[in-house]
Amino acid sequence: MVHNGIEYGDMQIIAEIYDLMHRVIGLDATDIAELFERWNEGRLGSFLTEVTARVLRVRDEKSGQPLVEMILDQAGQKGTGRWTARDAIDLGEPVPTLTAAVDARVLSSWKPLRSRAAALLTGPEARTGALSAADRRQMIKDLEAAFYASRVCAYLQGLRLIRVASDAFDWNVDLLRVTQVWKAGCIIRARLLDPIRAVLEQPDSVDGGSWEHLLLDARLAGPLVEAQAAWRRVVSDAALRGVPSPAIGASLSYFDGLRSSRLPQNLTQAQRDYFGAHTYRRVDDPSGAAVHTDWHDLT
Amino acid sequence: MVHNGIEYGDMQIIAEIYDLMHRVIGLDATDIAELFERWNEGRLGSFLTEVTARVLRVRDEKSGQPLVEMILDQAGQKGTGRWTARDAIDLGEPVPTLTAAVDARVLSSWKPLRSRAAALLTGPEARTGALSAADRRQMIKDLEAAFYASRVCAYLQGLRLIRVASDAFDWNVDLLRVTQVWKAGCIIRARLLDPIRAVLEQPDSVDGGSWEHLLLDARLAGPLVEAQAAWRRVVSDAALRGVPSPAIGASLSYFDGLRSSRLPQNLTQAQRDYFGAHTYRRVDDPSGAAVHTDWHDLT
Numbered sequence: 389m390v391h392n393g394i395e396y397g398d399m400q401i402i403a404e405i406y407d408l409m410h411r412v413i414g415l416d417a418t419d420i421a422e423l424f425e426r427w428n429e430g431r432l433g434s435f436l437t438e439v440t441a442r443v444l445r446v447r448d449e450k451s452g453q454p455l456v457e458m459i460l461d462q463a464g465q466k467g468t469g470r471w472t473a474r475d476a477i478d479l480g481e482p483v484p485t486l487t488a489a490v491d492a493r494v495l496s497s498w499k500p501l502r503s504r505a506a507a508l509l510t511g512p513e514a515r516t517g518a519l520s521a522a523d524r525r526q527m528i529k530d531l532e533a534a535f536y537a538s539r540v541c542a543y544l545q546g547l548r549l550i551r552v553a554s555d556a557f558d559w560n561v562d563l564l565r566v567t568q569v570w571k572a573g574c575i576i577r578a579r580l581l582d583p584i585r586a587v588l589e590q591p592d593s594v595d596g597g598s599w600e601h602l603l604l605d606a607r608l609a610g611p612l613v614e615a616q617a618a619w620r621r622v623v624s625d626a627a628l629r630g631v632p633s634p635a636i637g638a639s640l641s642y643f644d645g646l647r648s649s650r651l652p653q654n655l656t657q658a659q660r661d662y663f664g665a666h667t668y669r670r671v672d673d674p675s676g677a678a679v680h681t682d683w684h685d686l687t
Numbered sequence: 688m689v690h691n692g693i694e695y696g697d698m699q700i701i702a703e704i705y706d707l708m709h710r711v712i713g714l715d716a717t718d719i720a721e722l723f724e725r726w727n728e729g730r731l732g733s734f735l736t737e738v739t740a741r742v743l744r745v746r747d748e749k750s751g752q753p754l755v756e757m758i759l760d761q762a763g764q765k766g767t768g769r770w771t772a773r774d775a776i777d778l779g780e781p782v783p784t785l786t787a788a789v790d791a792r793v794l795s796s797w798k799p800l801r802s803r804a805a806a807l808l809t810g811p812e813a814r815t816g817a818l819s820a821a822d823r824r825q826m827i828k829d830l831e832a833a834f835y836a837s838r839v840c841a842y843l844q845g846l847r848l849i850r851v852a853s854d855a856f857d858w859n860v861d862l863l864r865v866t867q868v869w870k871a872g873c874i875i876r877a878r879l880l881d882p883i884r885a886v887l888e889q890p891d892s893v894d895g896g897s898w899e900h901l902l903l904d905a906r907l908a909g910p911l912v913e914a915q916a917a918w919r920r921v922v923s924d925a926a927l928r929g930v931p932s933p934a935i936g937a938s939l940s941y942f943d944g945l946r947s948s949r950l951p952q953n954l955t956q957a958q959r960d961y962f963g964a965h966t967y968r969r970v971d972d973p974s975g976a977a978v979h980t981d982w983h984d985l986t
Contacts, residue, residue, distance in 0.1 A: 399955050407951035436958065442986040443957040451971070455980065456957045460968040463952035464959070470776055477773045482790035484933065488940070491781035495944040496952035501899050502945060508908045509946035511915055575962060600800050609807045616810055616929075624923035627936070630915075632943035632950070634783065637926070637936045641787070644931035645794040646801060647808035651931070652706035653762035653795035656698050658742040658755045659735065660763070663874060669759040672750070681754065687741040 390546045393472025393486040395575050396465075397542030398436055400489035400635040405535050406440070408622070411514035411631055413524055417444045417454030423528065431611075432536055434578030463493040472549070481552045483545040484638035485538065492634055511630040527625075533618035538639035540580055540612060544602050545642070547584070564588040583607050603646065612643065658683075689845045692771025692785040694874050695764075696841030697735055699788035699934040704834050705739070707921070710813035710930055712823055716743045716753030722827065730910075731835055733877030762792040771848070780851045782844040783937035784837065791933055810929040826924075832917035837938035839879055839911060843901050844941070846883070863887040882906050902945065911942065957982075 409415045409423070421444035428437045448455040469490045476483040495502070519527065547563055554561035567581050567588065587594060587605045595604035603609055623640050626633040645651065657668035667678035708714045708722070720743035727736045747754040768789045775782040794801070818826065846862055853860035866880050866887065886893060886904045894903035902908055911918075922939050925932040944950065956967035966977035 399958060402958075403951040403954050406954050410951070435962075439958055439961050440954070443954070443961050443982060446957075446980070446982060446985045456953055458969050458971060459953040459956050460970050460975075461950045461953040461956075462968065463955040464965060466965075470779070474773055474776045477769055477776070477786075477789070480769070480793055482793050484787065484790050487776075487786055487790075488783065488937075490776070491783050491786075491941075492944065492950075493952065493955070494779055494781050495941075496950045496955070498899075498945070501903070502950070503948045504894060505900065505903055505945050506948035508903060508905065509912060509942070511912070511943070511946060512919070595803060600797075601804070604800070604804055604807060606807065613808060613810070620811070620926045620929070623926040623936075627919045627922040627926070627939060630919070630943050630946075632940045632947060634937065634940035634944065637922075637940055638787075638933065640926060641931045641933035641936055642790075642794075643808070644810070644929050645791065645933065646797070646804050647810060647929075648931060649802045649805035651760045651791075651795045651801070652702040652709070653792065654755055654758040654760040655702050655705050655739070655742070656762040656792070656795070657758050657760075658745075659698060659701075659738055662738050662742050663734075666763060666765075669761065670757050671759050672757065681745070683742060683745060686745045 389468050389471050389475070390550050391570065391574060391576060392468035393476075393483065393549075394542055394546035395436075396469035396472070396489040396493070397483075397485045397546070397635060398434075398539060398576055398578075400492050401485070401535060401538045401542065401639075402436060402440055403492070404626075404631075404633045404636050405531050406444075408531060408626060408631055408633070409528075412625070412629055413519060413527055414515055417456055421445045427532060427535070431579055432532065432539075434580070435575055436578070460499070461496055462499045463496045465490070465493050469493070472546070475553070476549050479549065479552050479556060481545075481549045482642065483549055484642050485542040485545055485635050488634040488638040492632075512628065514629045514631050516629070530618035530621050530625075533615035534622035534636055536580070537612045537615040537619045537643070538636045539578075540584075540608065541639035541642050542635070543576075543578075543580065543584065544608070548601065583611075601646070603643075616643070688767050688770050688774070689849050690869065690873060690875060691767035692775075692782065692848075693841055693845035694735075695768035695771070695788035695792070696782075696784045696845070696934060697733075697838060697875060697877075699791050700784070700834060700837045700841065700938075701735060701739055702791070703925075703930075703932045703935050704830050707830060707925060707930055707932070708827075711924070711928055712818060712826055713814055716755055720744045726831060726834070730878055731831065731838075733879070734874055735877070759798070760795055761798045762795045764789070764792050768792070771845070774852070775848050778848065778851050778855060780844075780848045781941065782848055783941050784841040784844055784934050787933040787937040791931075811927065813928045813930050815928075829917035829920050829924075832914035833921035833935055835879070836911045836914040836918045836942070837935045838877075839883075839902075839907065840938035840941055841934070842875075842877075842879065842883065843907070847900065882910075900945070902942075915942070 421441045424441035446455045448458045473487040660666040662683040667680045720740045723740035745754045747757045772786040959965040961982040966979045
C-alpha cells in the first residue's frame, strides 16, 4: 500500500514538472519527452520517468496532436493512495507529499467546477513571454533539481511510514529487503533507491545509529542541500505565476520543517495554554516539566 | 470536530505569520503583538488574533524575556485535528490547509531530531539583513493579505467538509446555523465568518445556485483575487528564505488548483492507462466514454 502512496507522490511531482515546462517555458510534448529521456539516463532514471517520455511521444491518430493533450485532465484513483494518507494520519507520521498527491487527484476530478472557477478566480499568466535561451536552460536545470529533491522526500516519507508501522505493530520489516523488491520490478523502481539502499546497508552510520530519519545521513542529505537553491526557485516561481505545485511545495516545507532547529510552535503552545490550559514546556528546563501560566491575570 | 480542524489550520497560519515576522523582518514579540492588535480591528479580527496579541505581550518573570520565547517549540495535540484530516480523506474531500497544520505539529514534536538535522541540512539565512522601512511596510501588508486569504481557505475547506459529510450521511446540516453557533462563542469565532454567512444566506446567488464551492461567490472570491499578489510574494519569499510555510503554501496551491481550468492530470491518466489500463476520457468527447490505448504498440 505504501508503495502505491509513493507512486501517487512520484506521479504528482512528475505532473507538476510537466505542467511548469508546458505552461511556463512553453515546451511541447516532444520537447518534454526529450528531457525526460535525457533525465532517465541520470539520477532521475526510473520506470515512471521512462513511461512519461514514452506516453509524451505518442500521437493521436484522430487529431495528429500529442495524445496526452487530448486526454481529459481528470484523474481517477483506486484508493491505495488515500489509504496510505489515512494510515499515516492514524500513525501520526507526516507524509505531506503523498497526501498532496491524493488531494491533487481529487481537485482534478472537480473539472466542471474548475472551469467555472477559472472565470471568476483570475490570476497571473503562467507564461509572461518567451524566456531567453539562458533562462530556459536555467529553469530546466532547476526543474531537474526540484524533481530529484521532491522525489527523495516522497520516498523517504513512505519508507519512514513503513518503519513506524513496523515498530507499532511489531512487524520487523526489513527495509533493505523492501527496497530490493521494489528495485526488482514495480512502478516505483528508481535509481534513487540506490543511495537509499546504501544507507540502509549501514544503518549505524545514520545520525550516530539513532536511525530516526534517513535524511540525517550525509549521503542523502548532501544532494538535497545542493539541490535546494534550484528547488526553492521552482517553488517560488510557481507561486508567483499561479501554477499549483502542491507536491513539490509540500516536499520543500517538509525539508524546511525538518531542518528548523526552532519552529514557531512555541506560540501554538502559548495559545493552547491560554485557552485550554494544555500546559507547555520551557526551553530552559531540561526536565521537560509541564508548566501552566494563568495568562488571563497577566494580559 | 471540524471546528477543531479549522482551529488547527488557523493556529498554524498564525504561527507561520509570526515566524516570518520574527525570522525574516526581525520583529520582537512586542512589535508582533502590536500588529496583531491592529489587525484585530479589521477583517482579521477574531478570538485567535486577540489571543495571539495577548500572549505575545506577557513577560517571563524569571528571565524578563517575552514568555513566548521561553516556551519549547514542541506542540501537543489531543487528536481532533487528526480526526478531521482522516475523515476528510475518507470522504474524498481535500482539506490541505488543515492537514498541513496537523503535520506541522508532528514535525514540531520531533524537536531533538530537528536540532540534529539543522547541523546537517544547512540552508539560506531567513534574515539577510535589515529591511528598508519601505520593504518592511510592504512585507507586513503582504503578510496581512496572506493571513486573510489562507485563513478563508481553511474555513471554506472545513465548511465544505461538513457539507459533504452532511450529504453523505443525510444529516441535513444547516451551515448558516453552524456558523451562527461559531460566531456566538468558540475558538474560531472570527469576523471573516460574516461574508461567509452573507453568502450562506443567499445560496442561490452562488455559482448559479449550484453551491458546489462557496469560493464561487464573488463576495468571497473578490478579496482573495485582490490578496493574491501579496499572498504569492509571501509563499515565494518563504521558500527562498528557507522558512517553512506549509499551511499558507497549501492554501495557495488549493486556490490555484481550484482556479486552473486545465490541470496536468491528463499526463497522470496517460501513465495510469499505460501501466494499468485504467482508461481515460478524451477532451473532444462530451459523452465521457472511457478509452484505452495500447501504448506499448505505439512507443
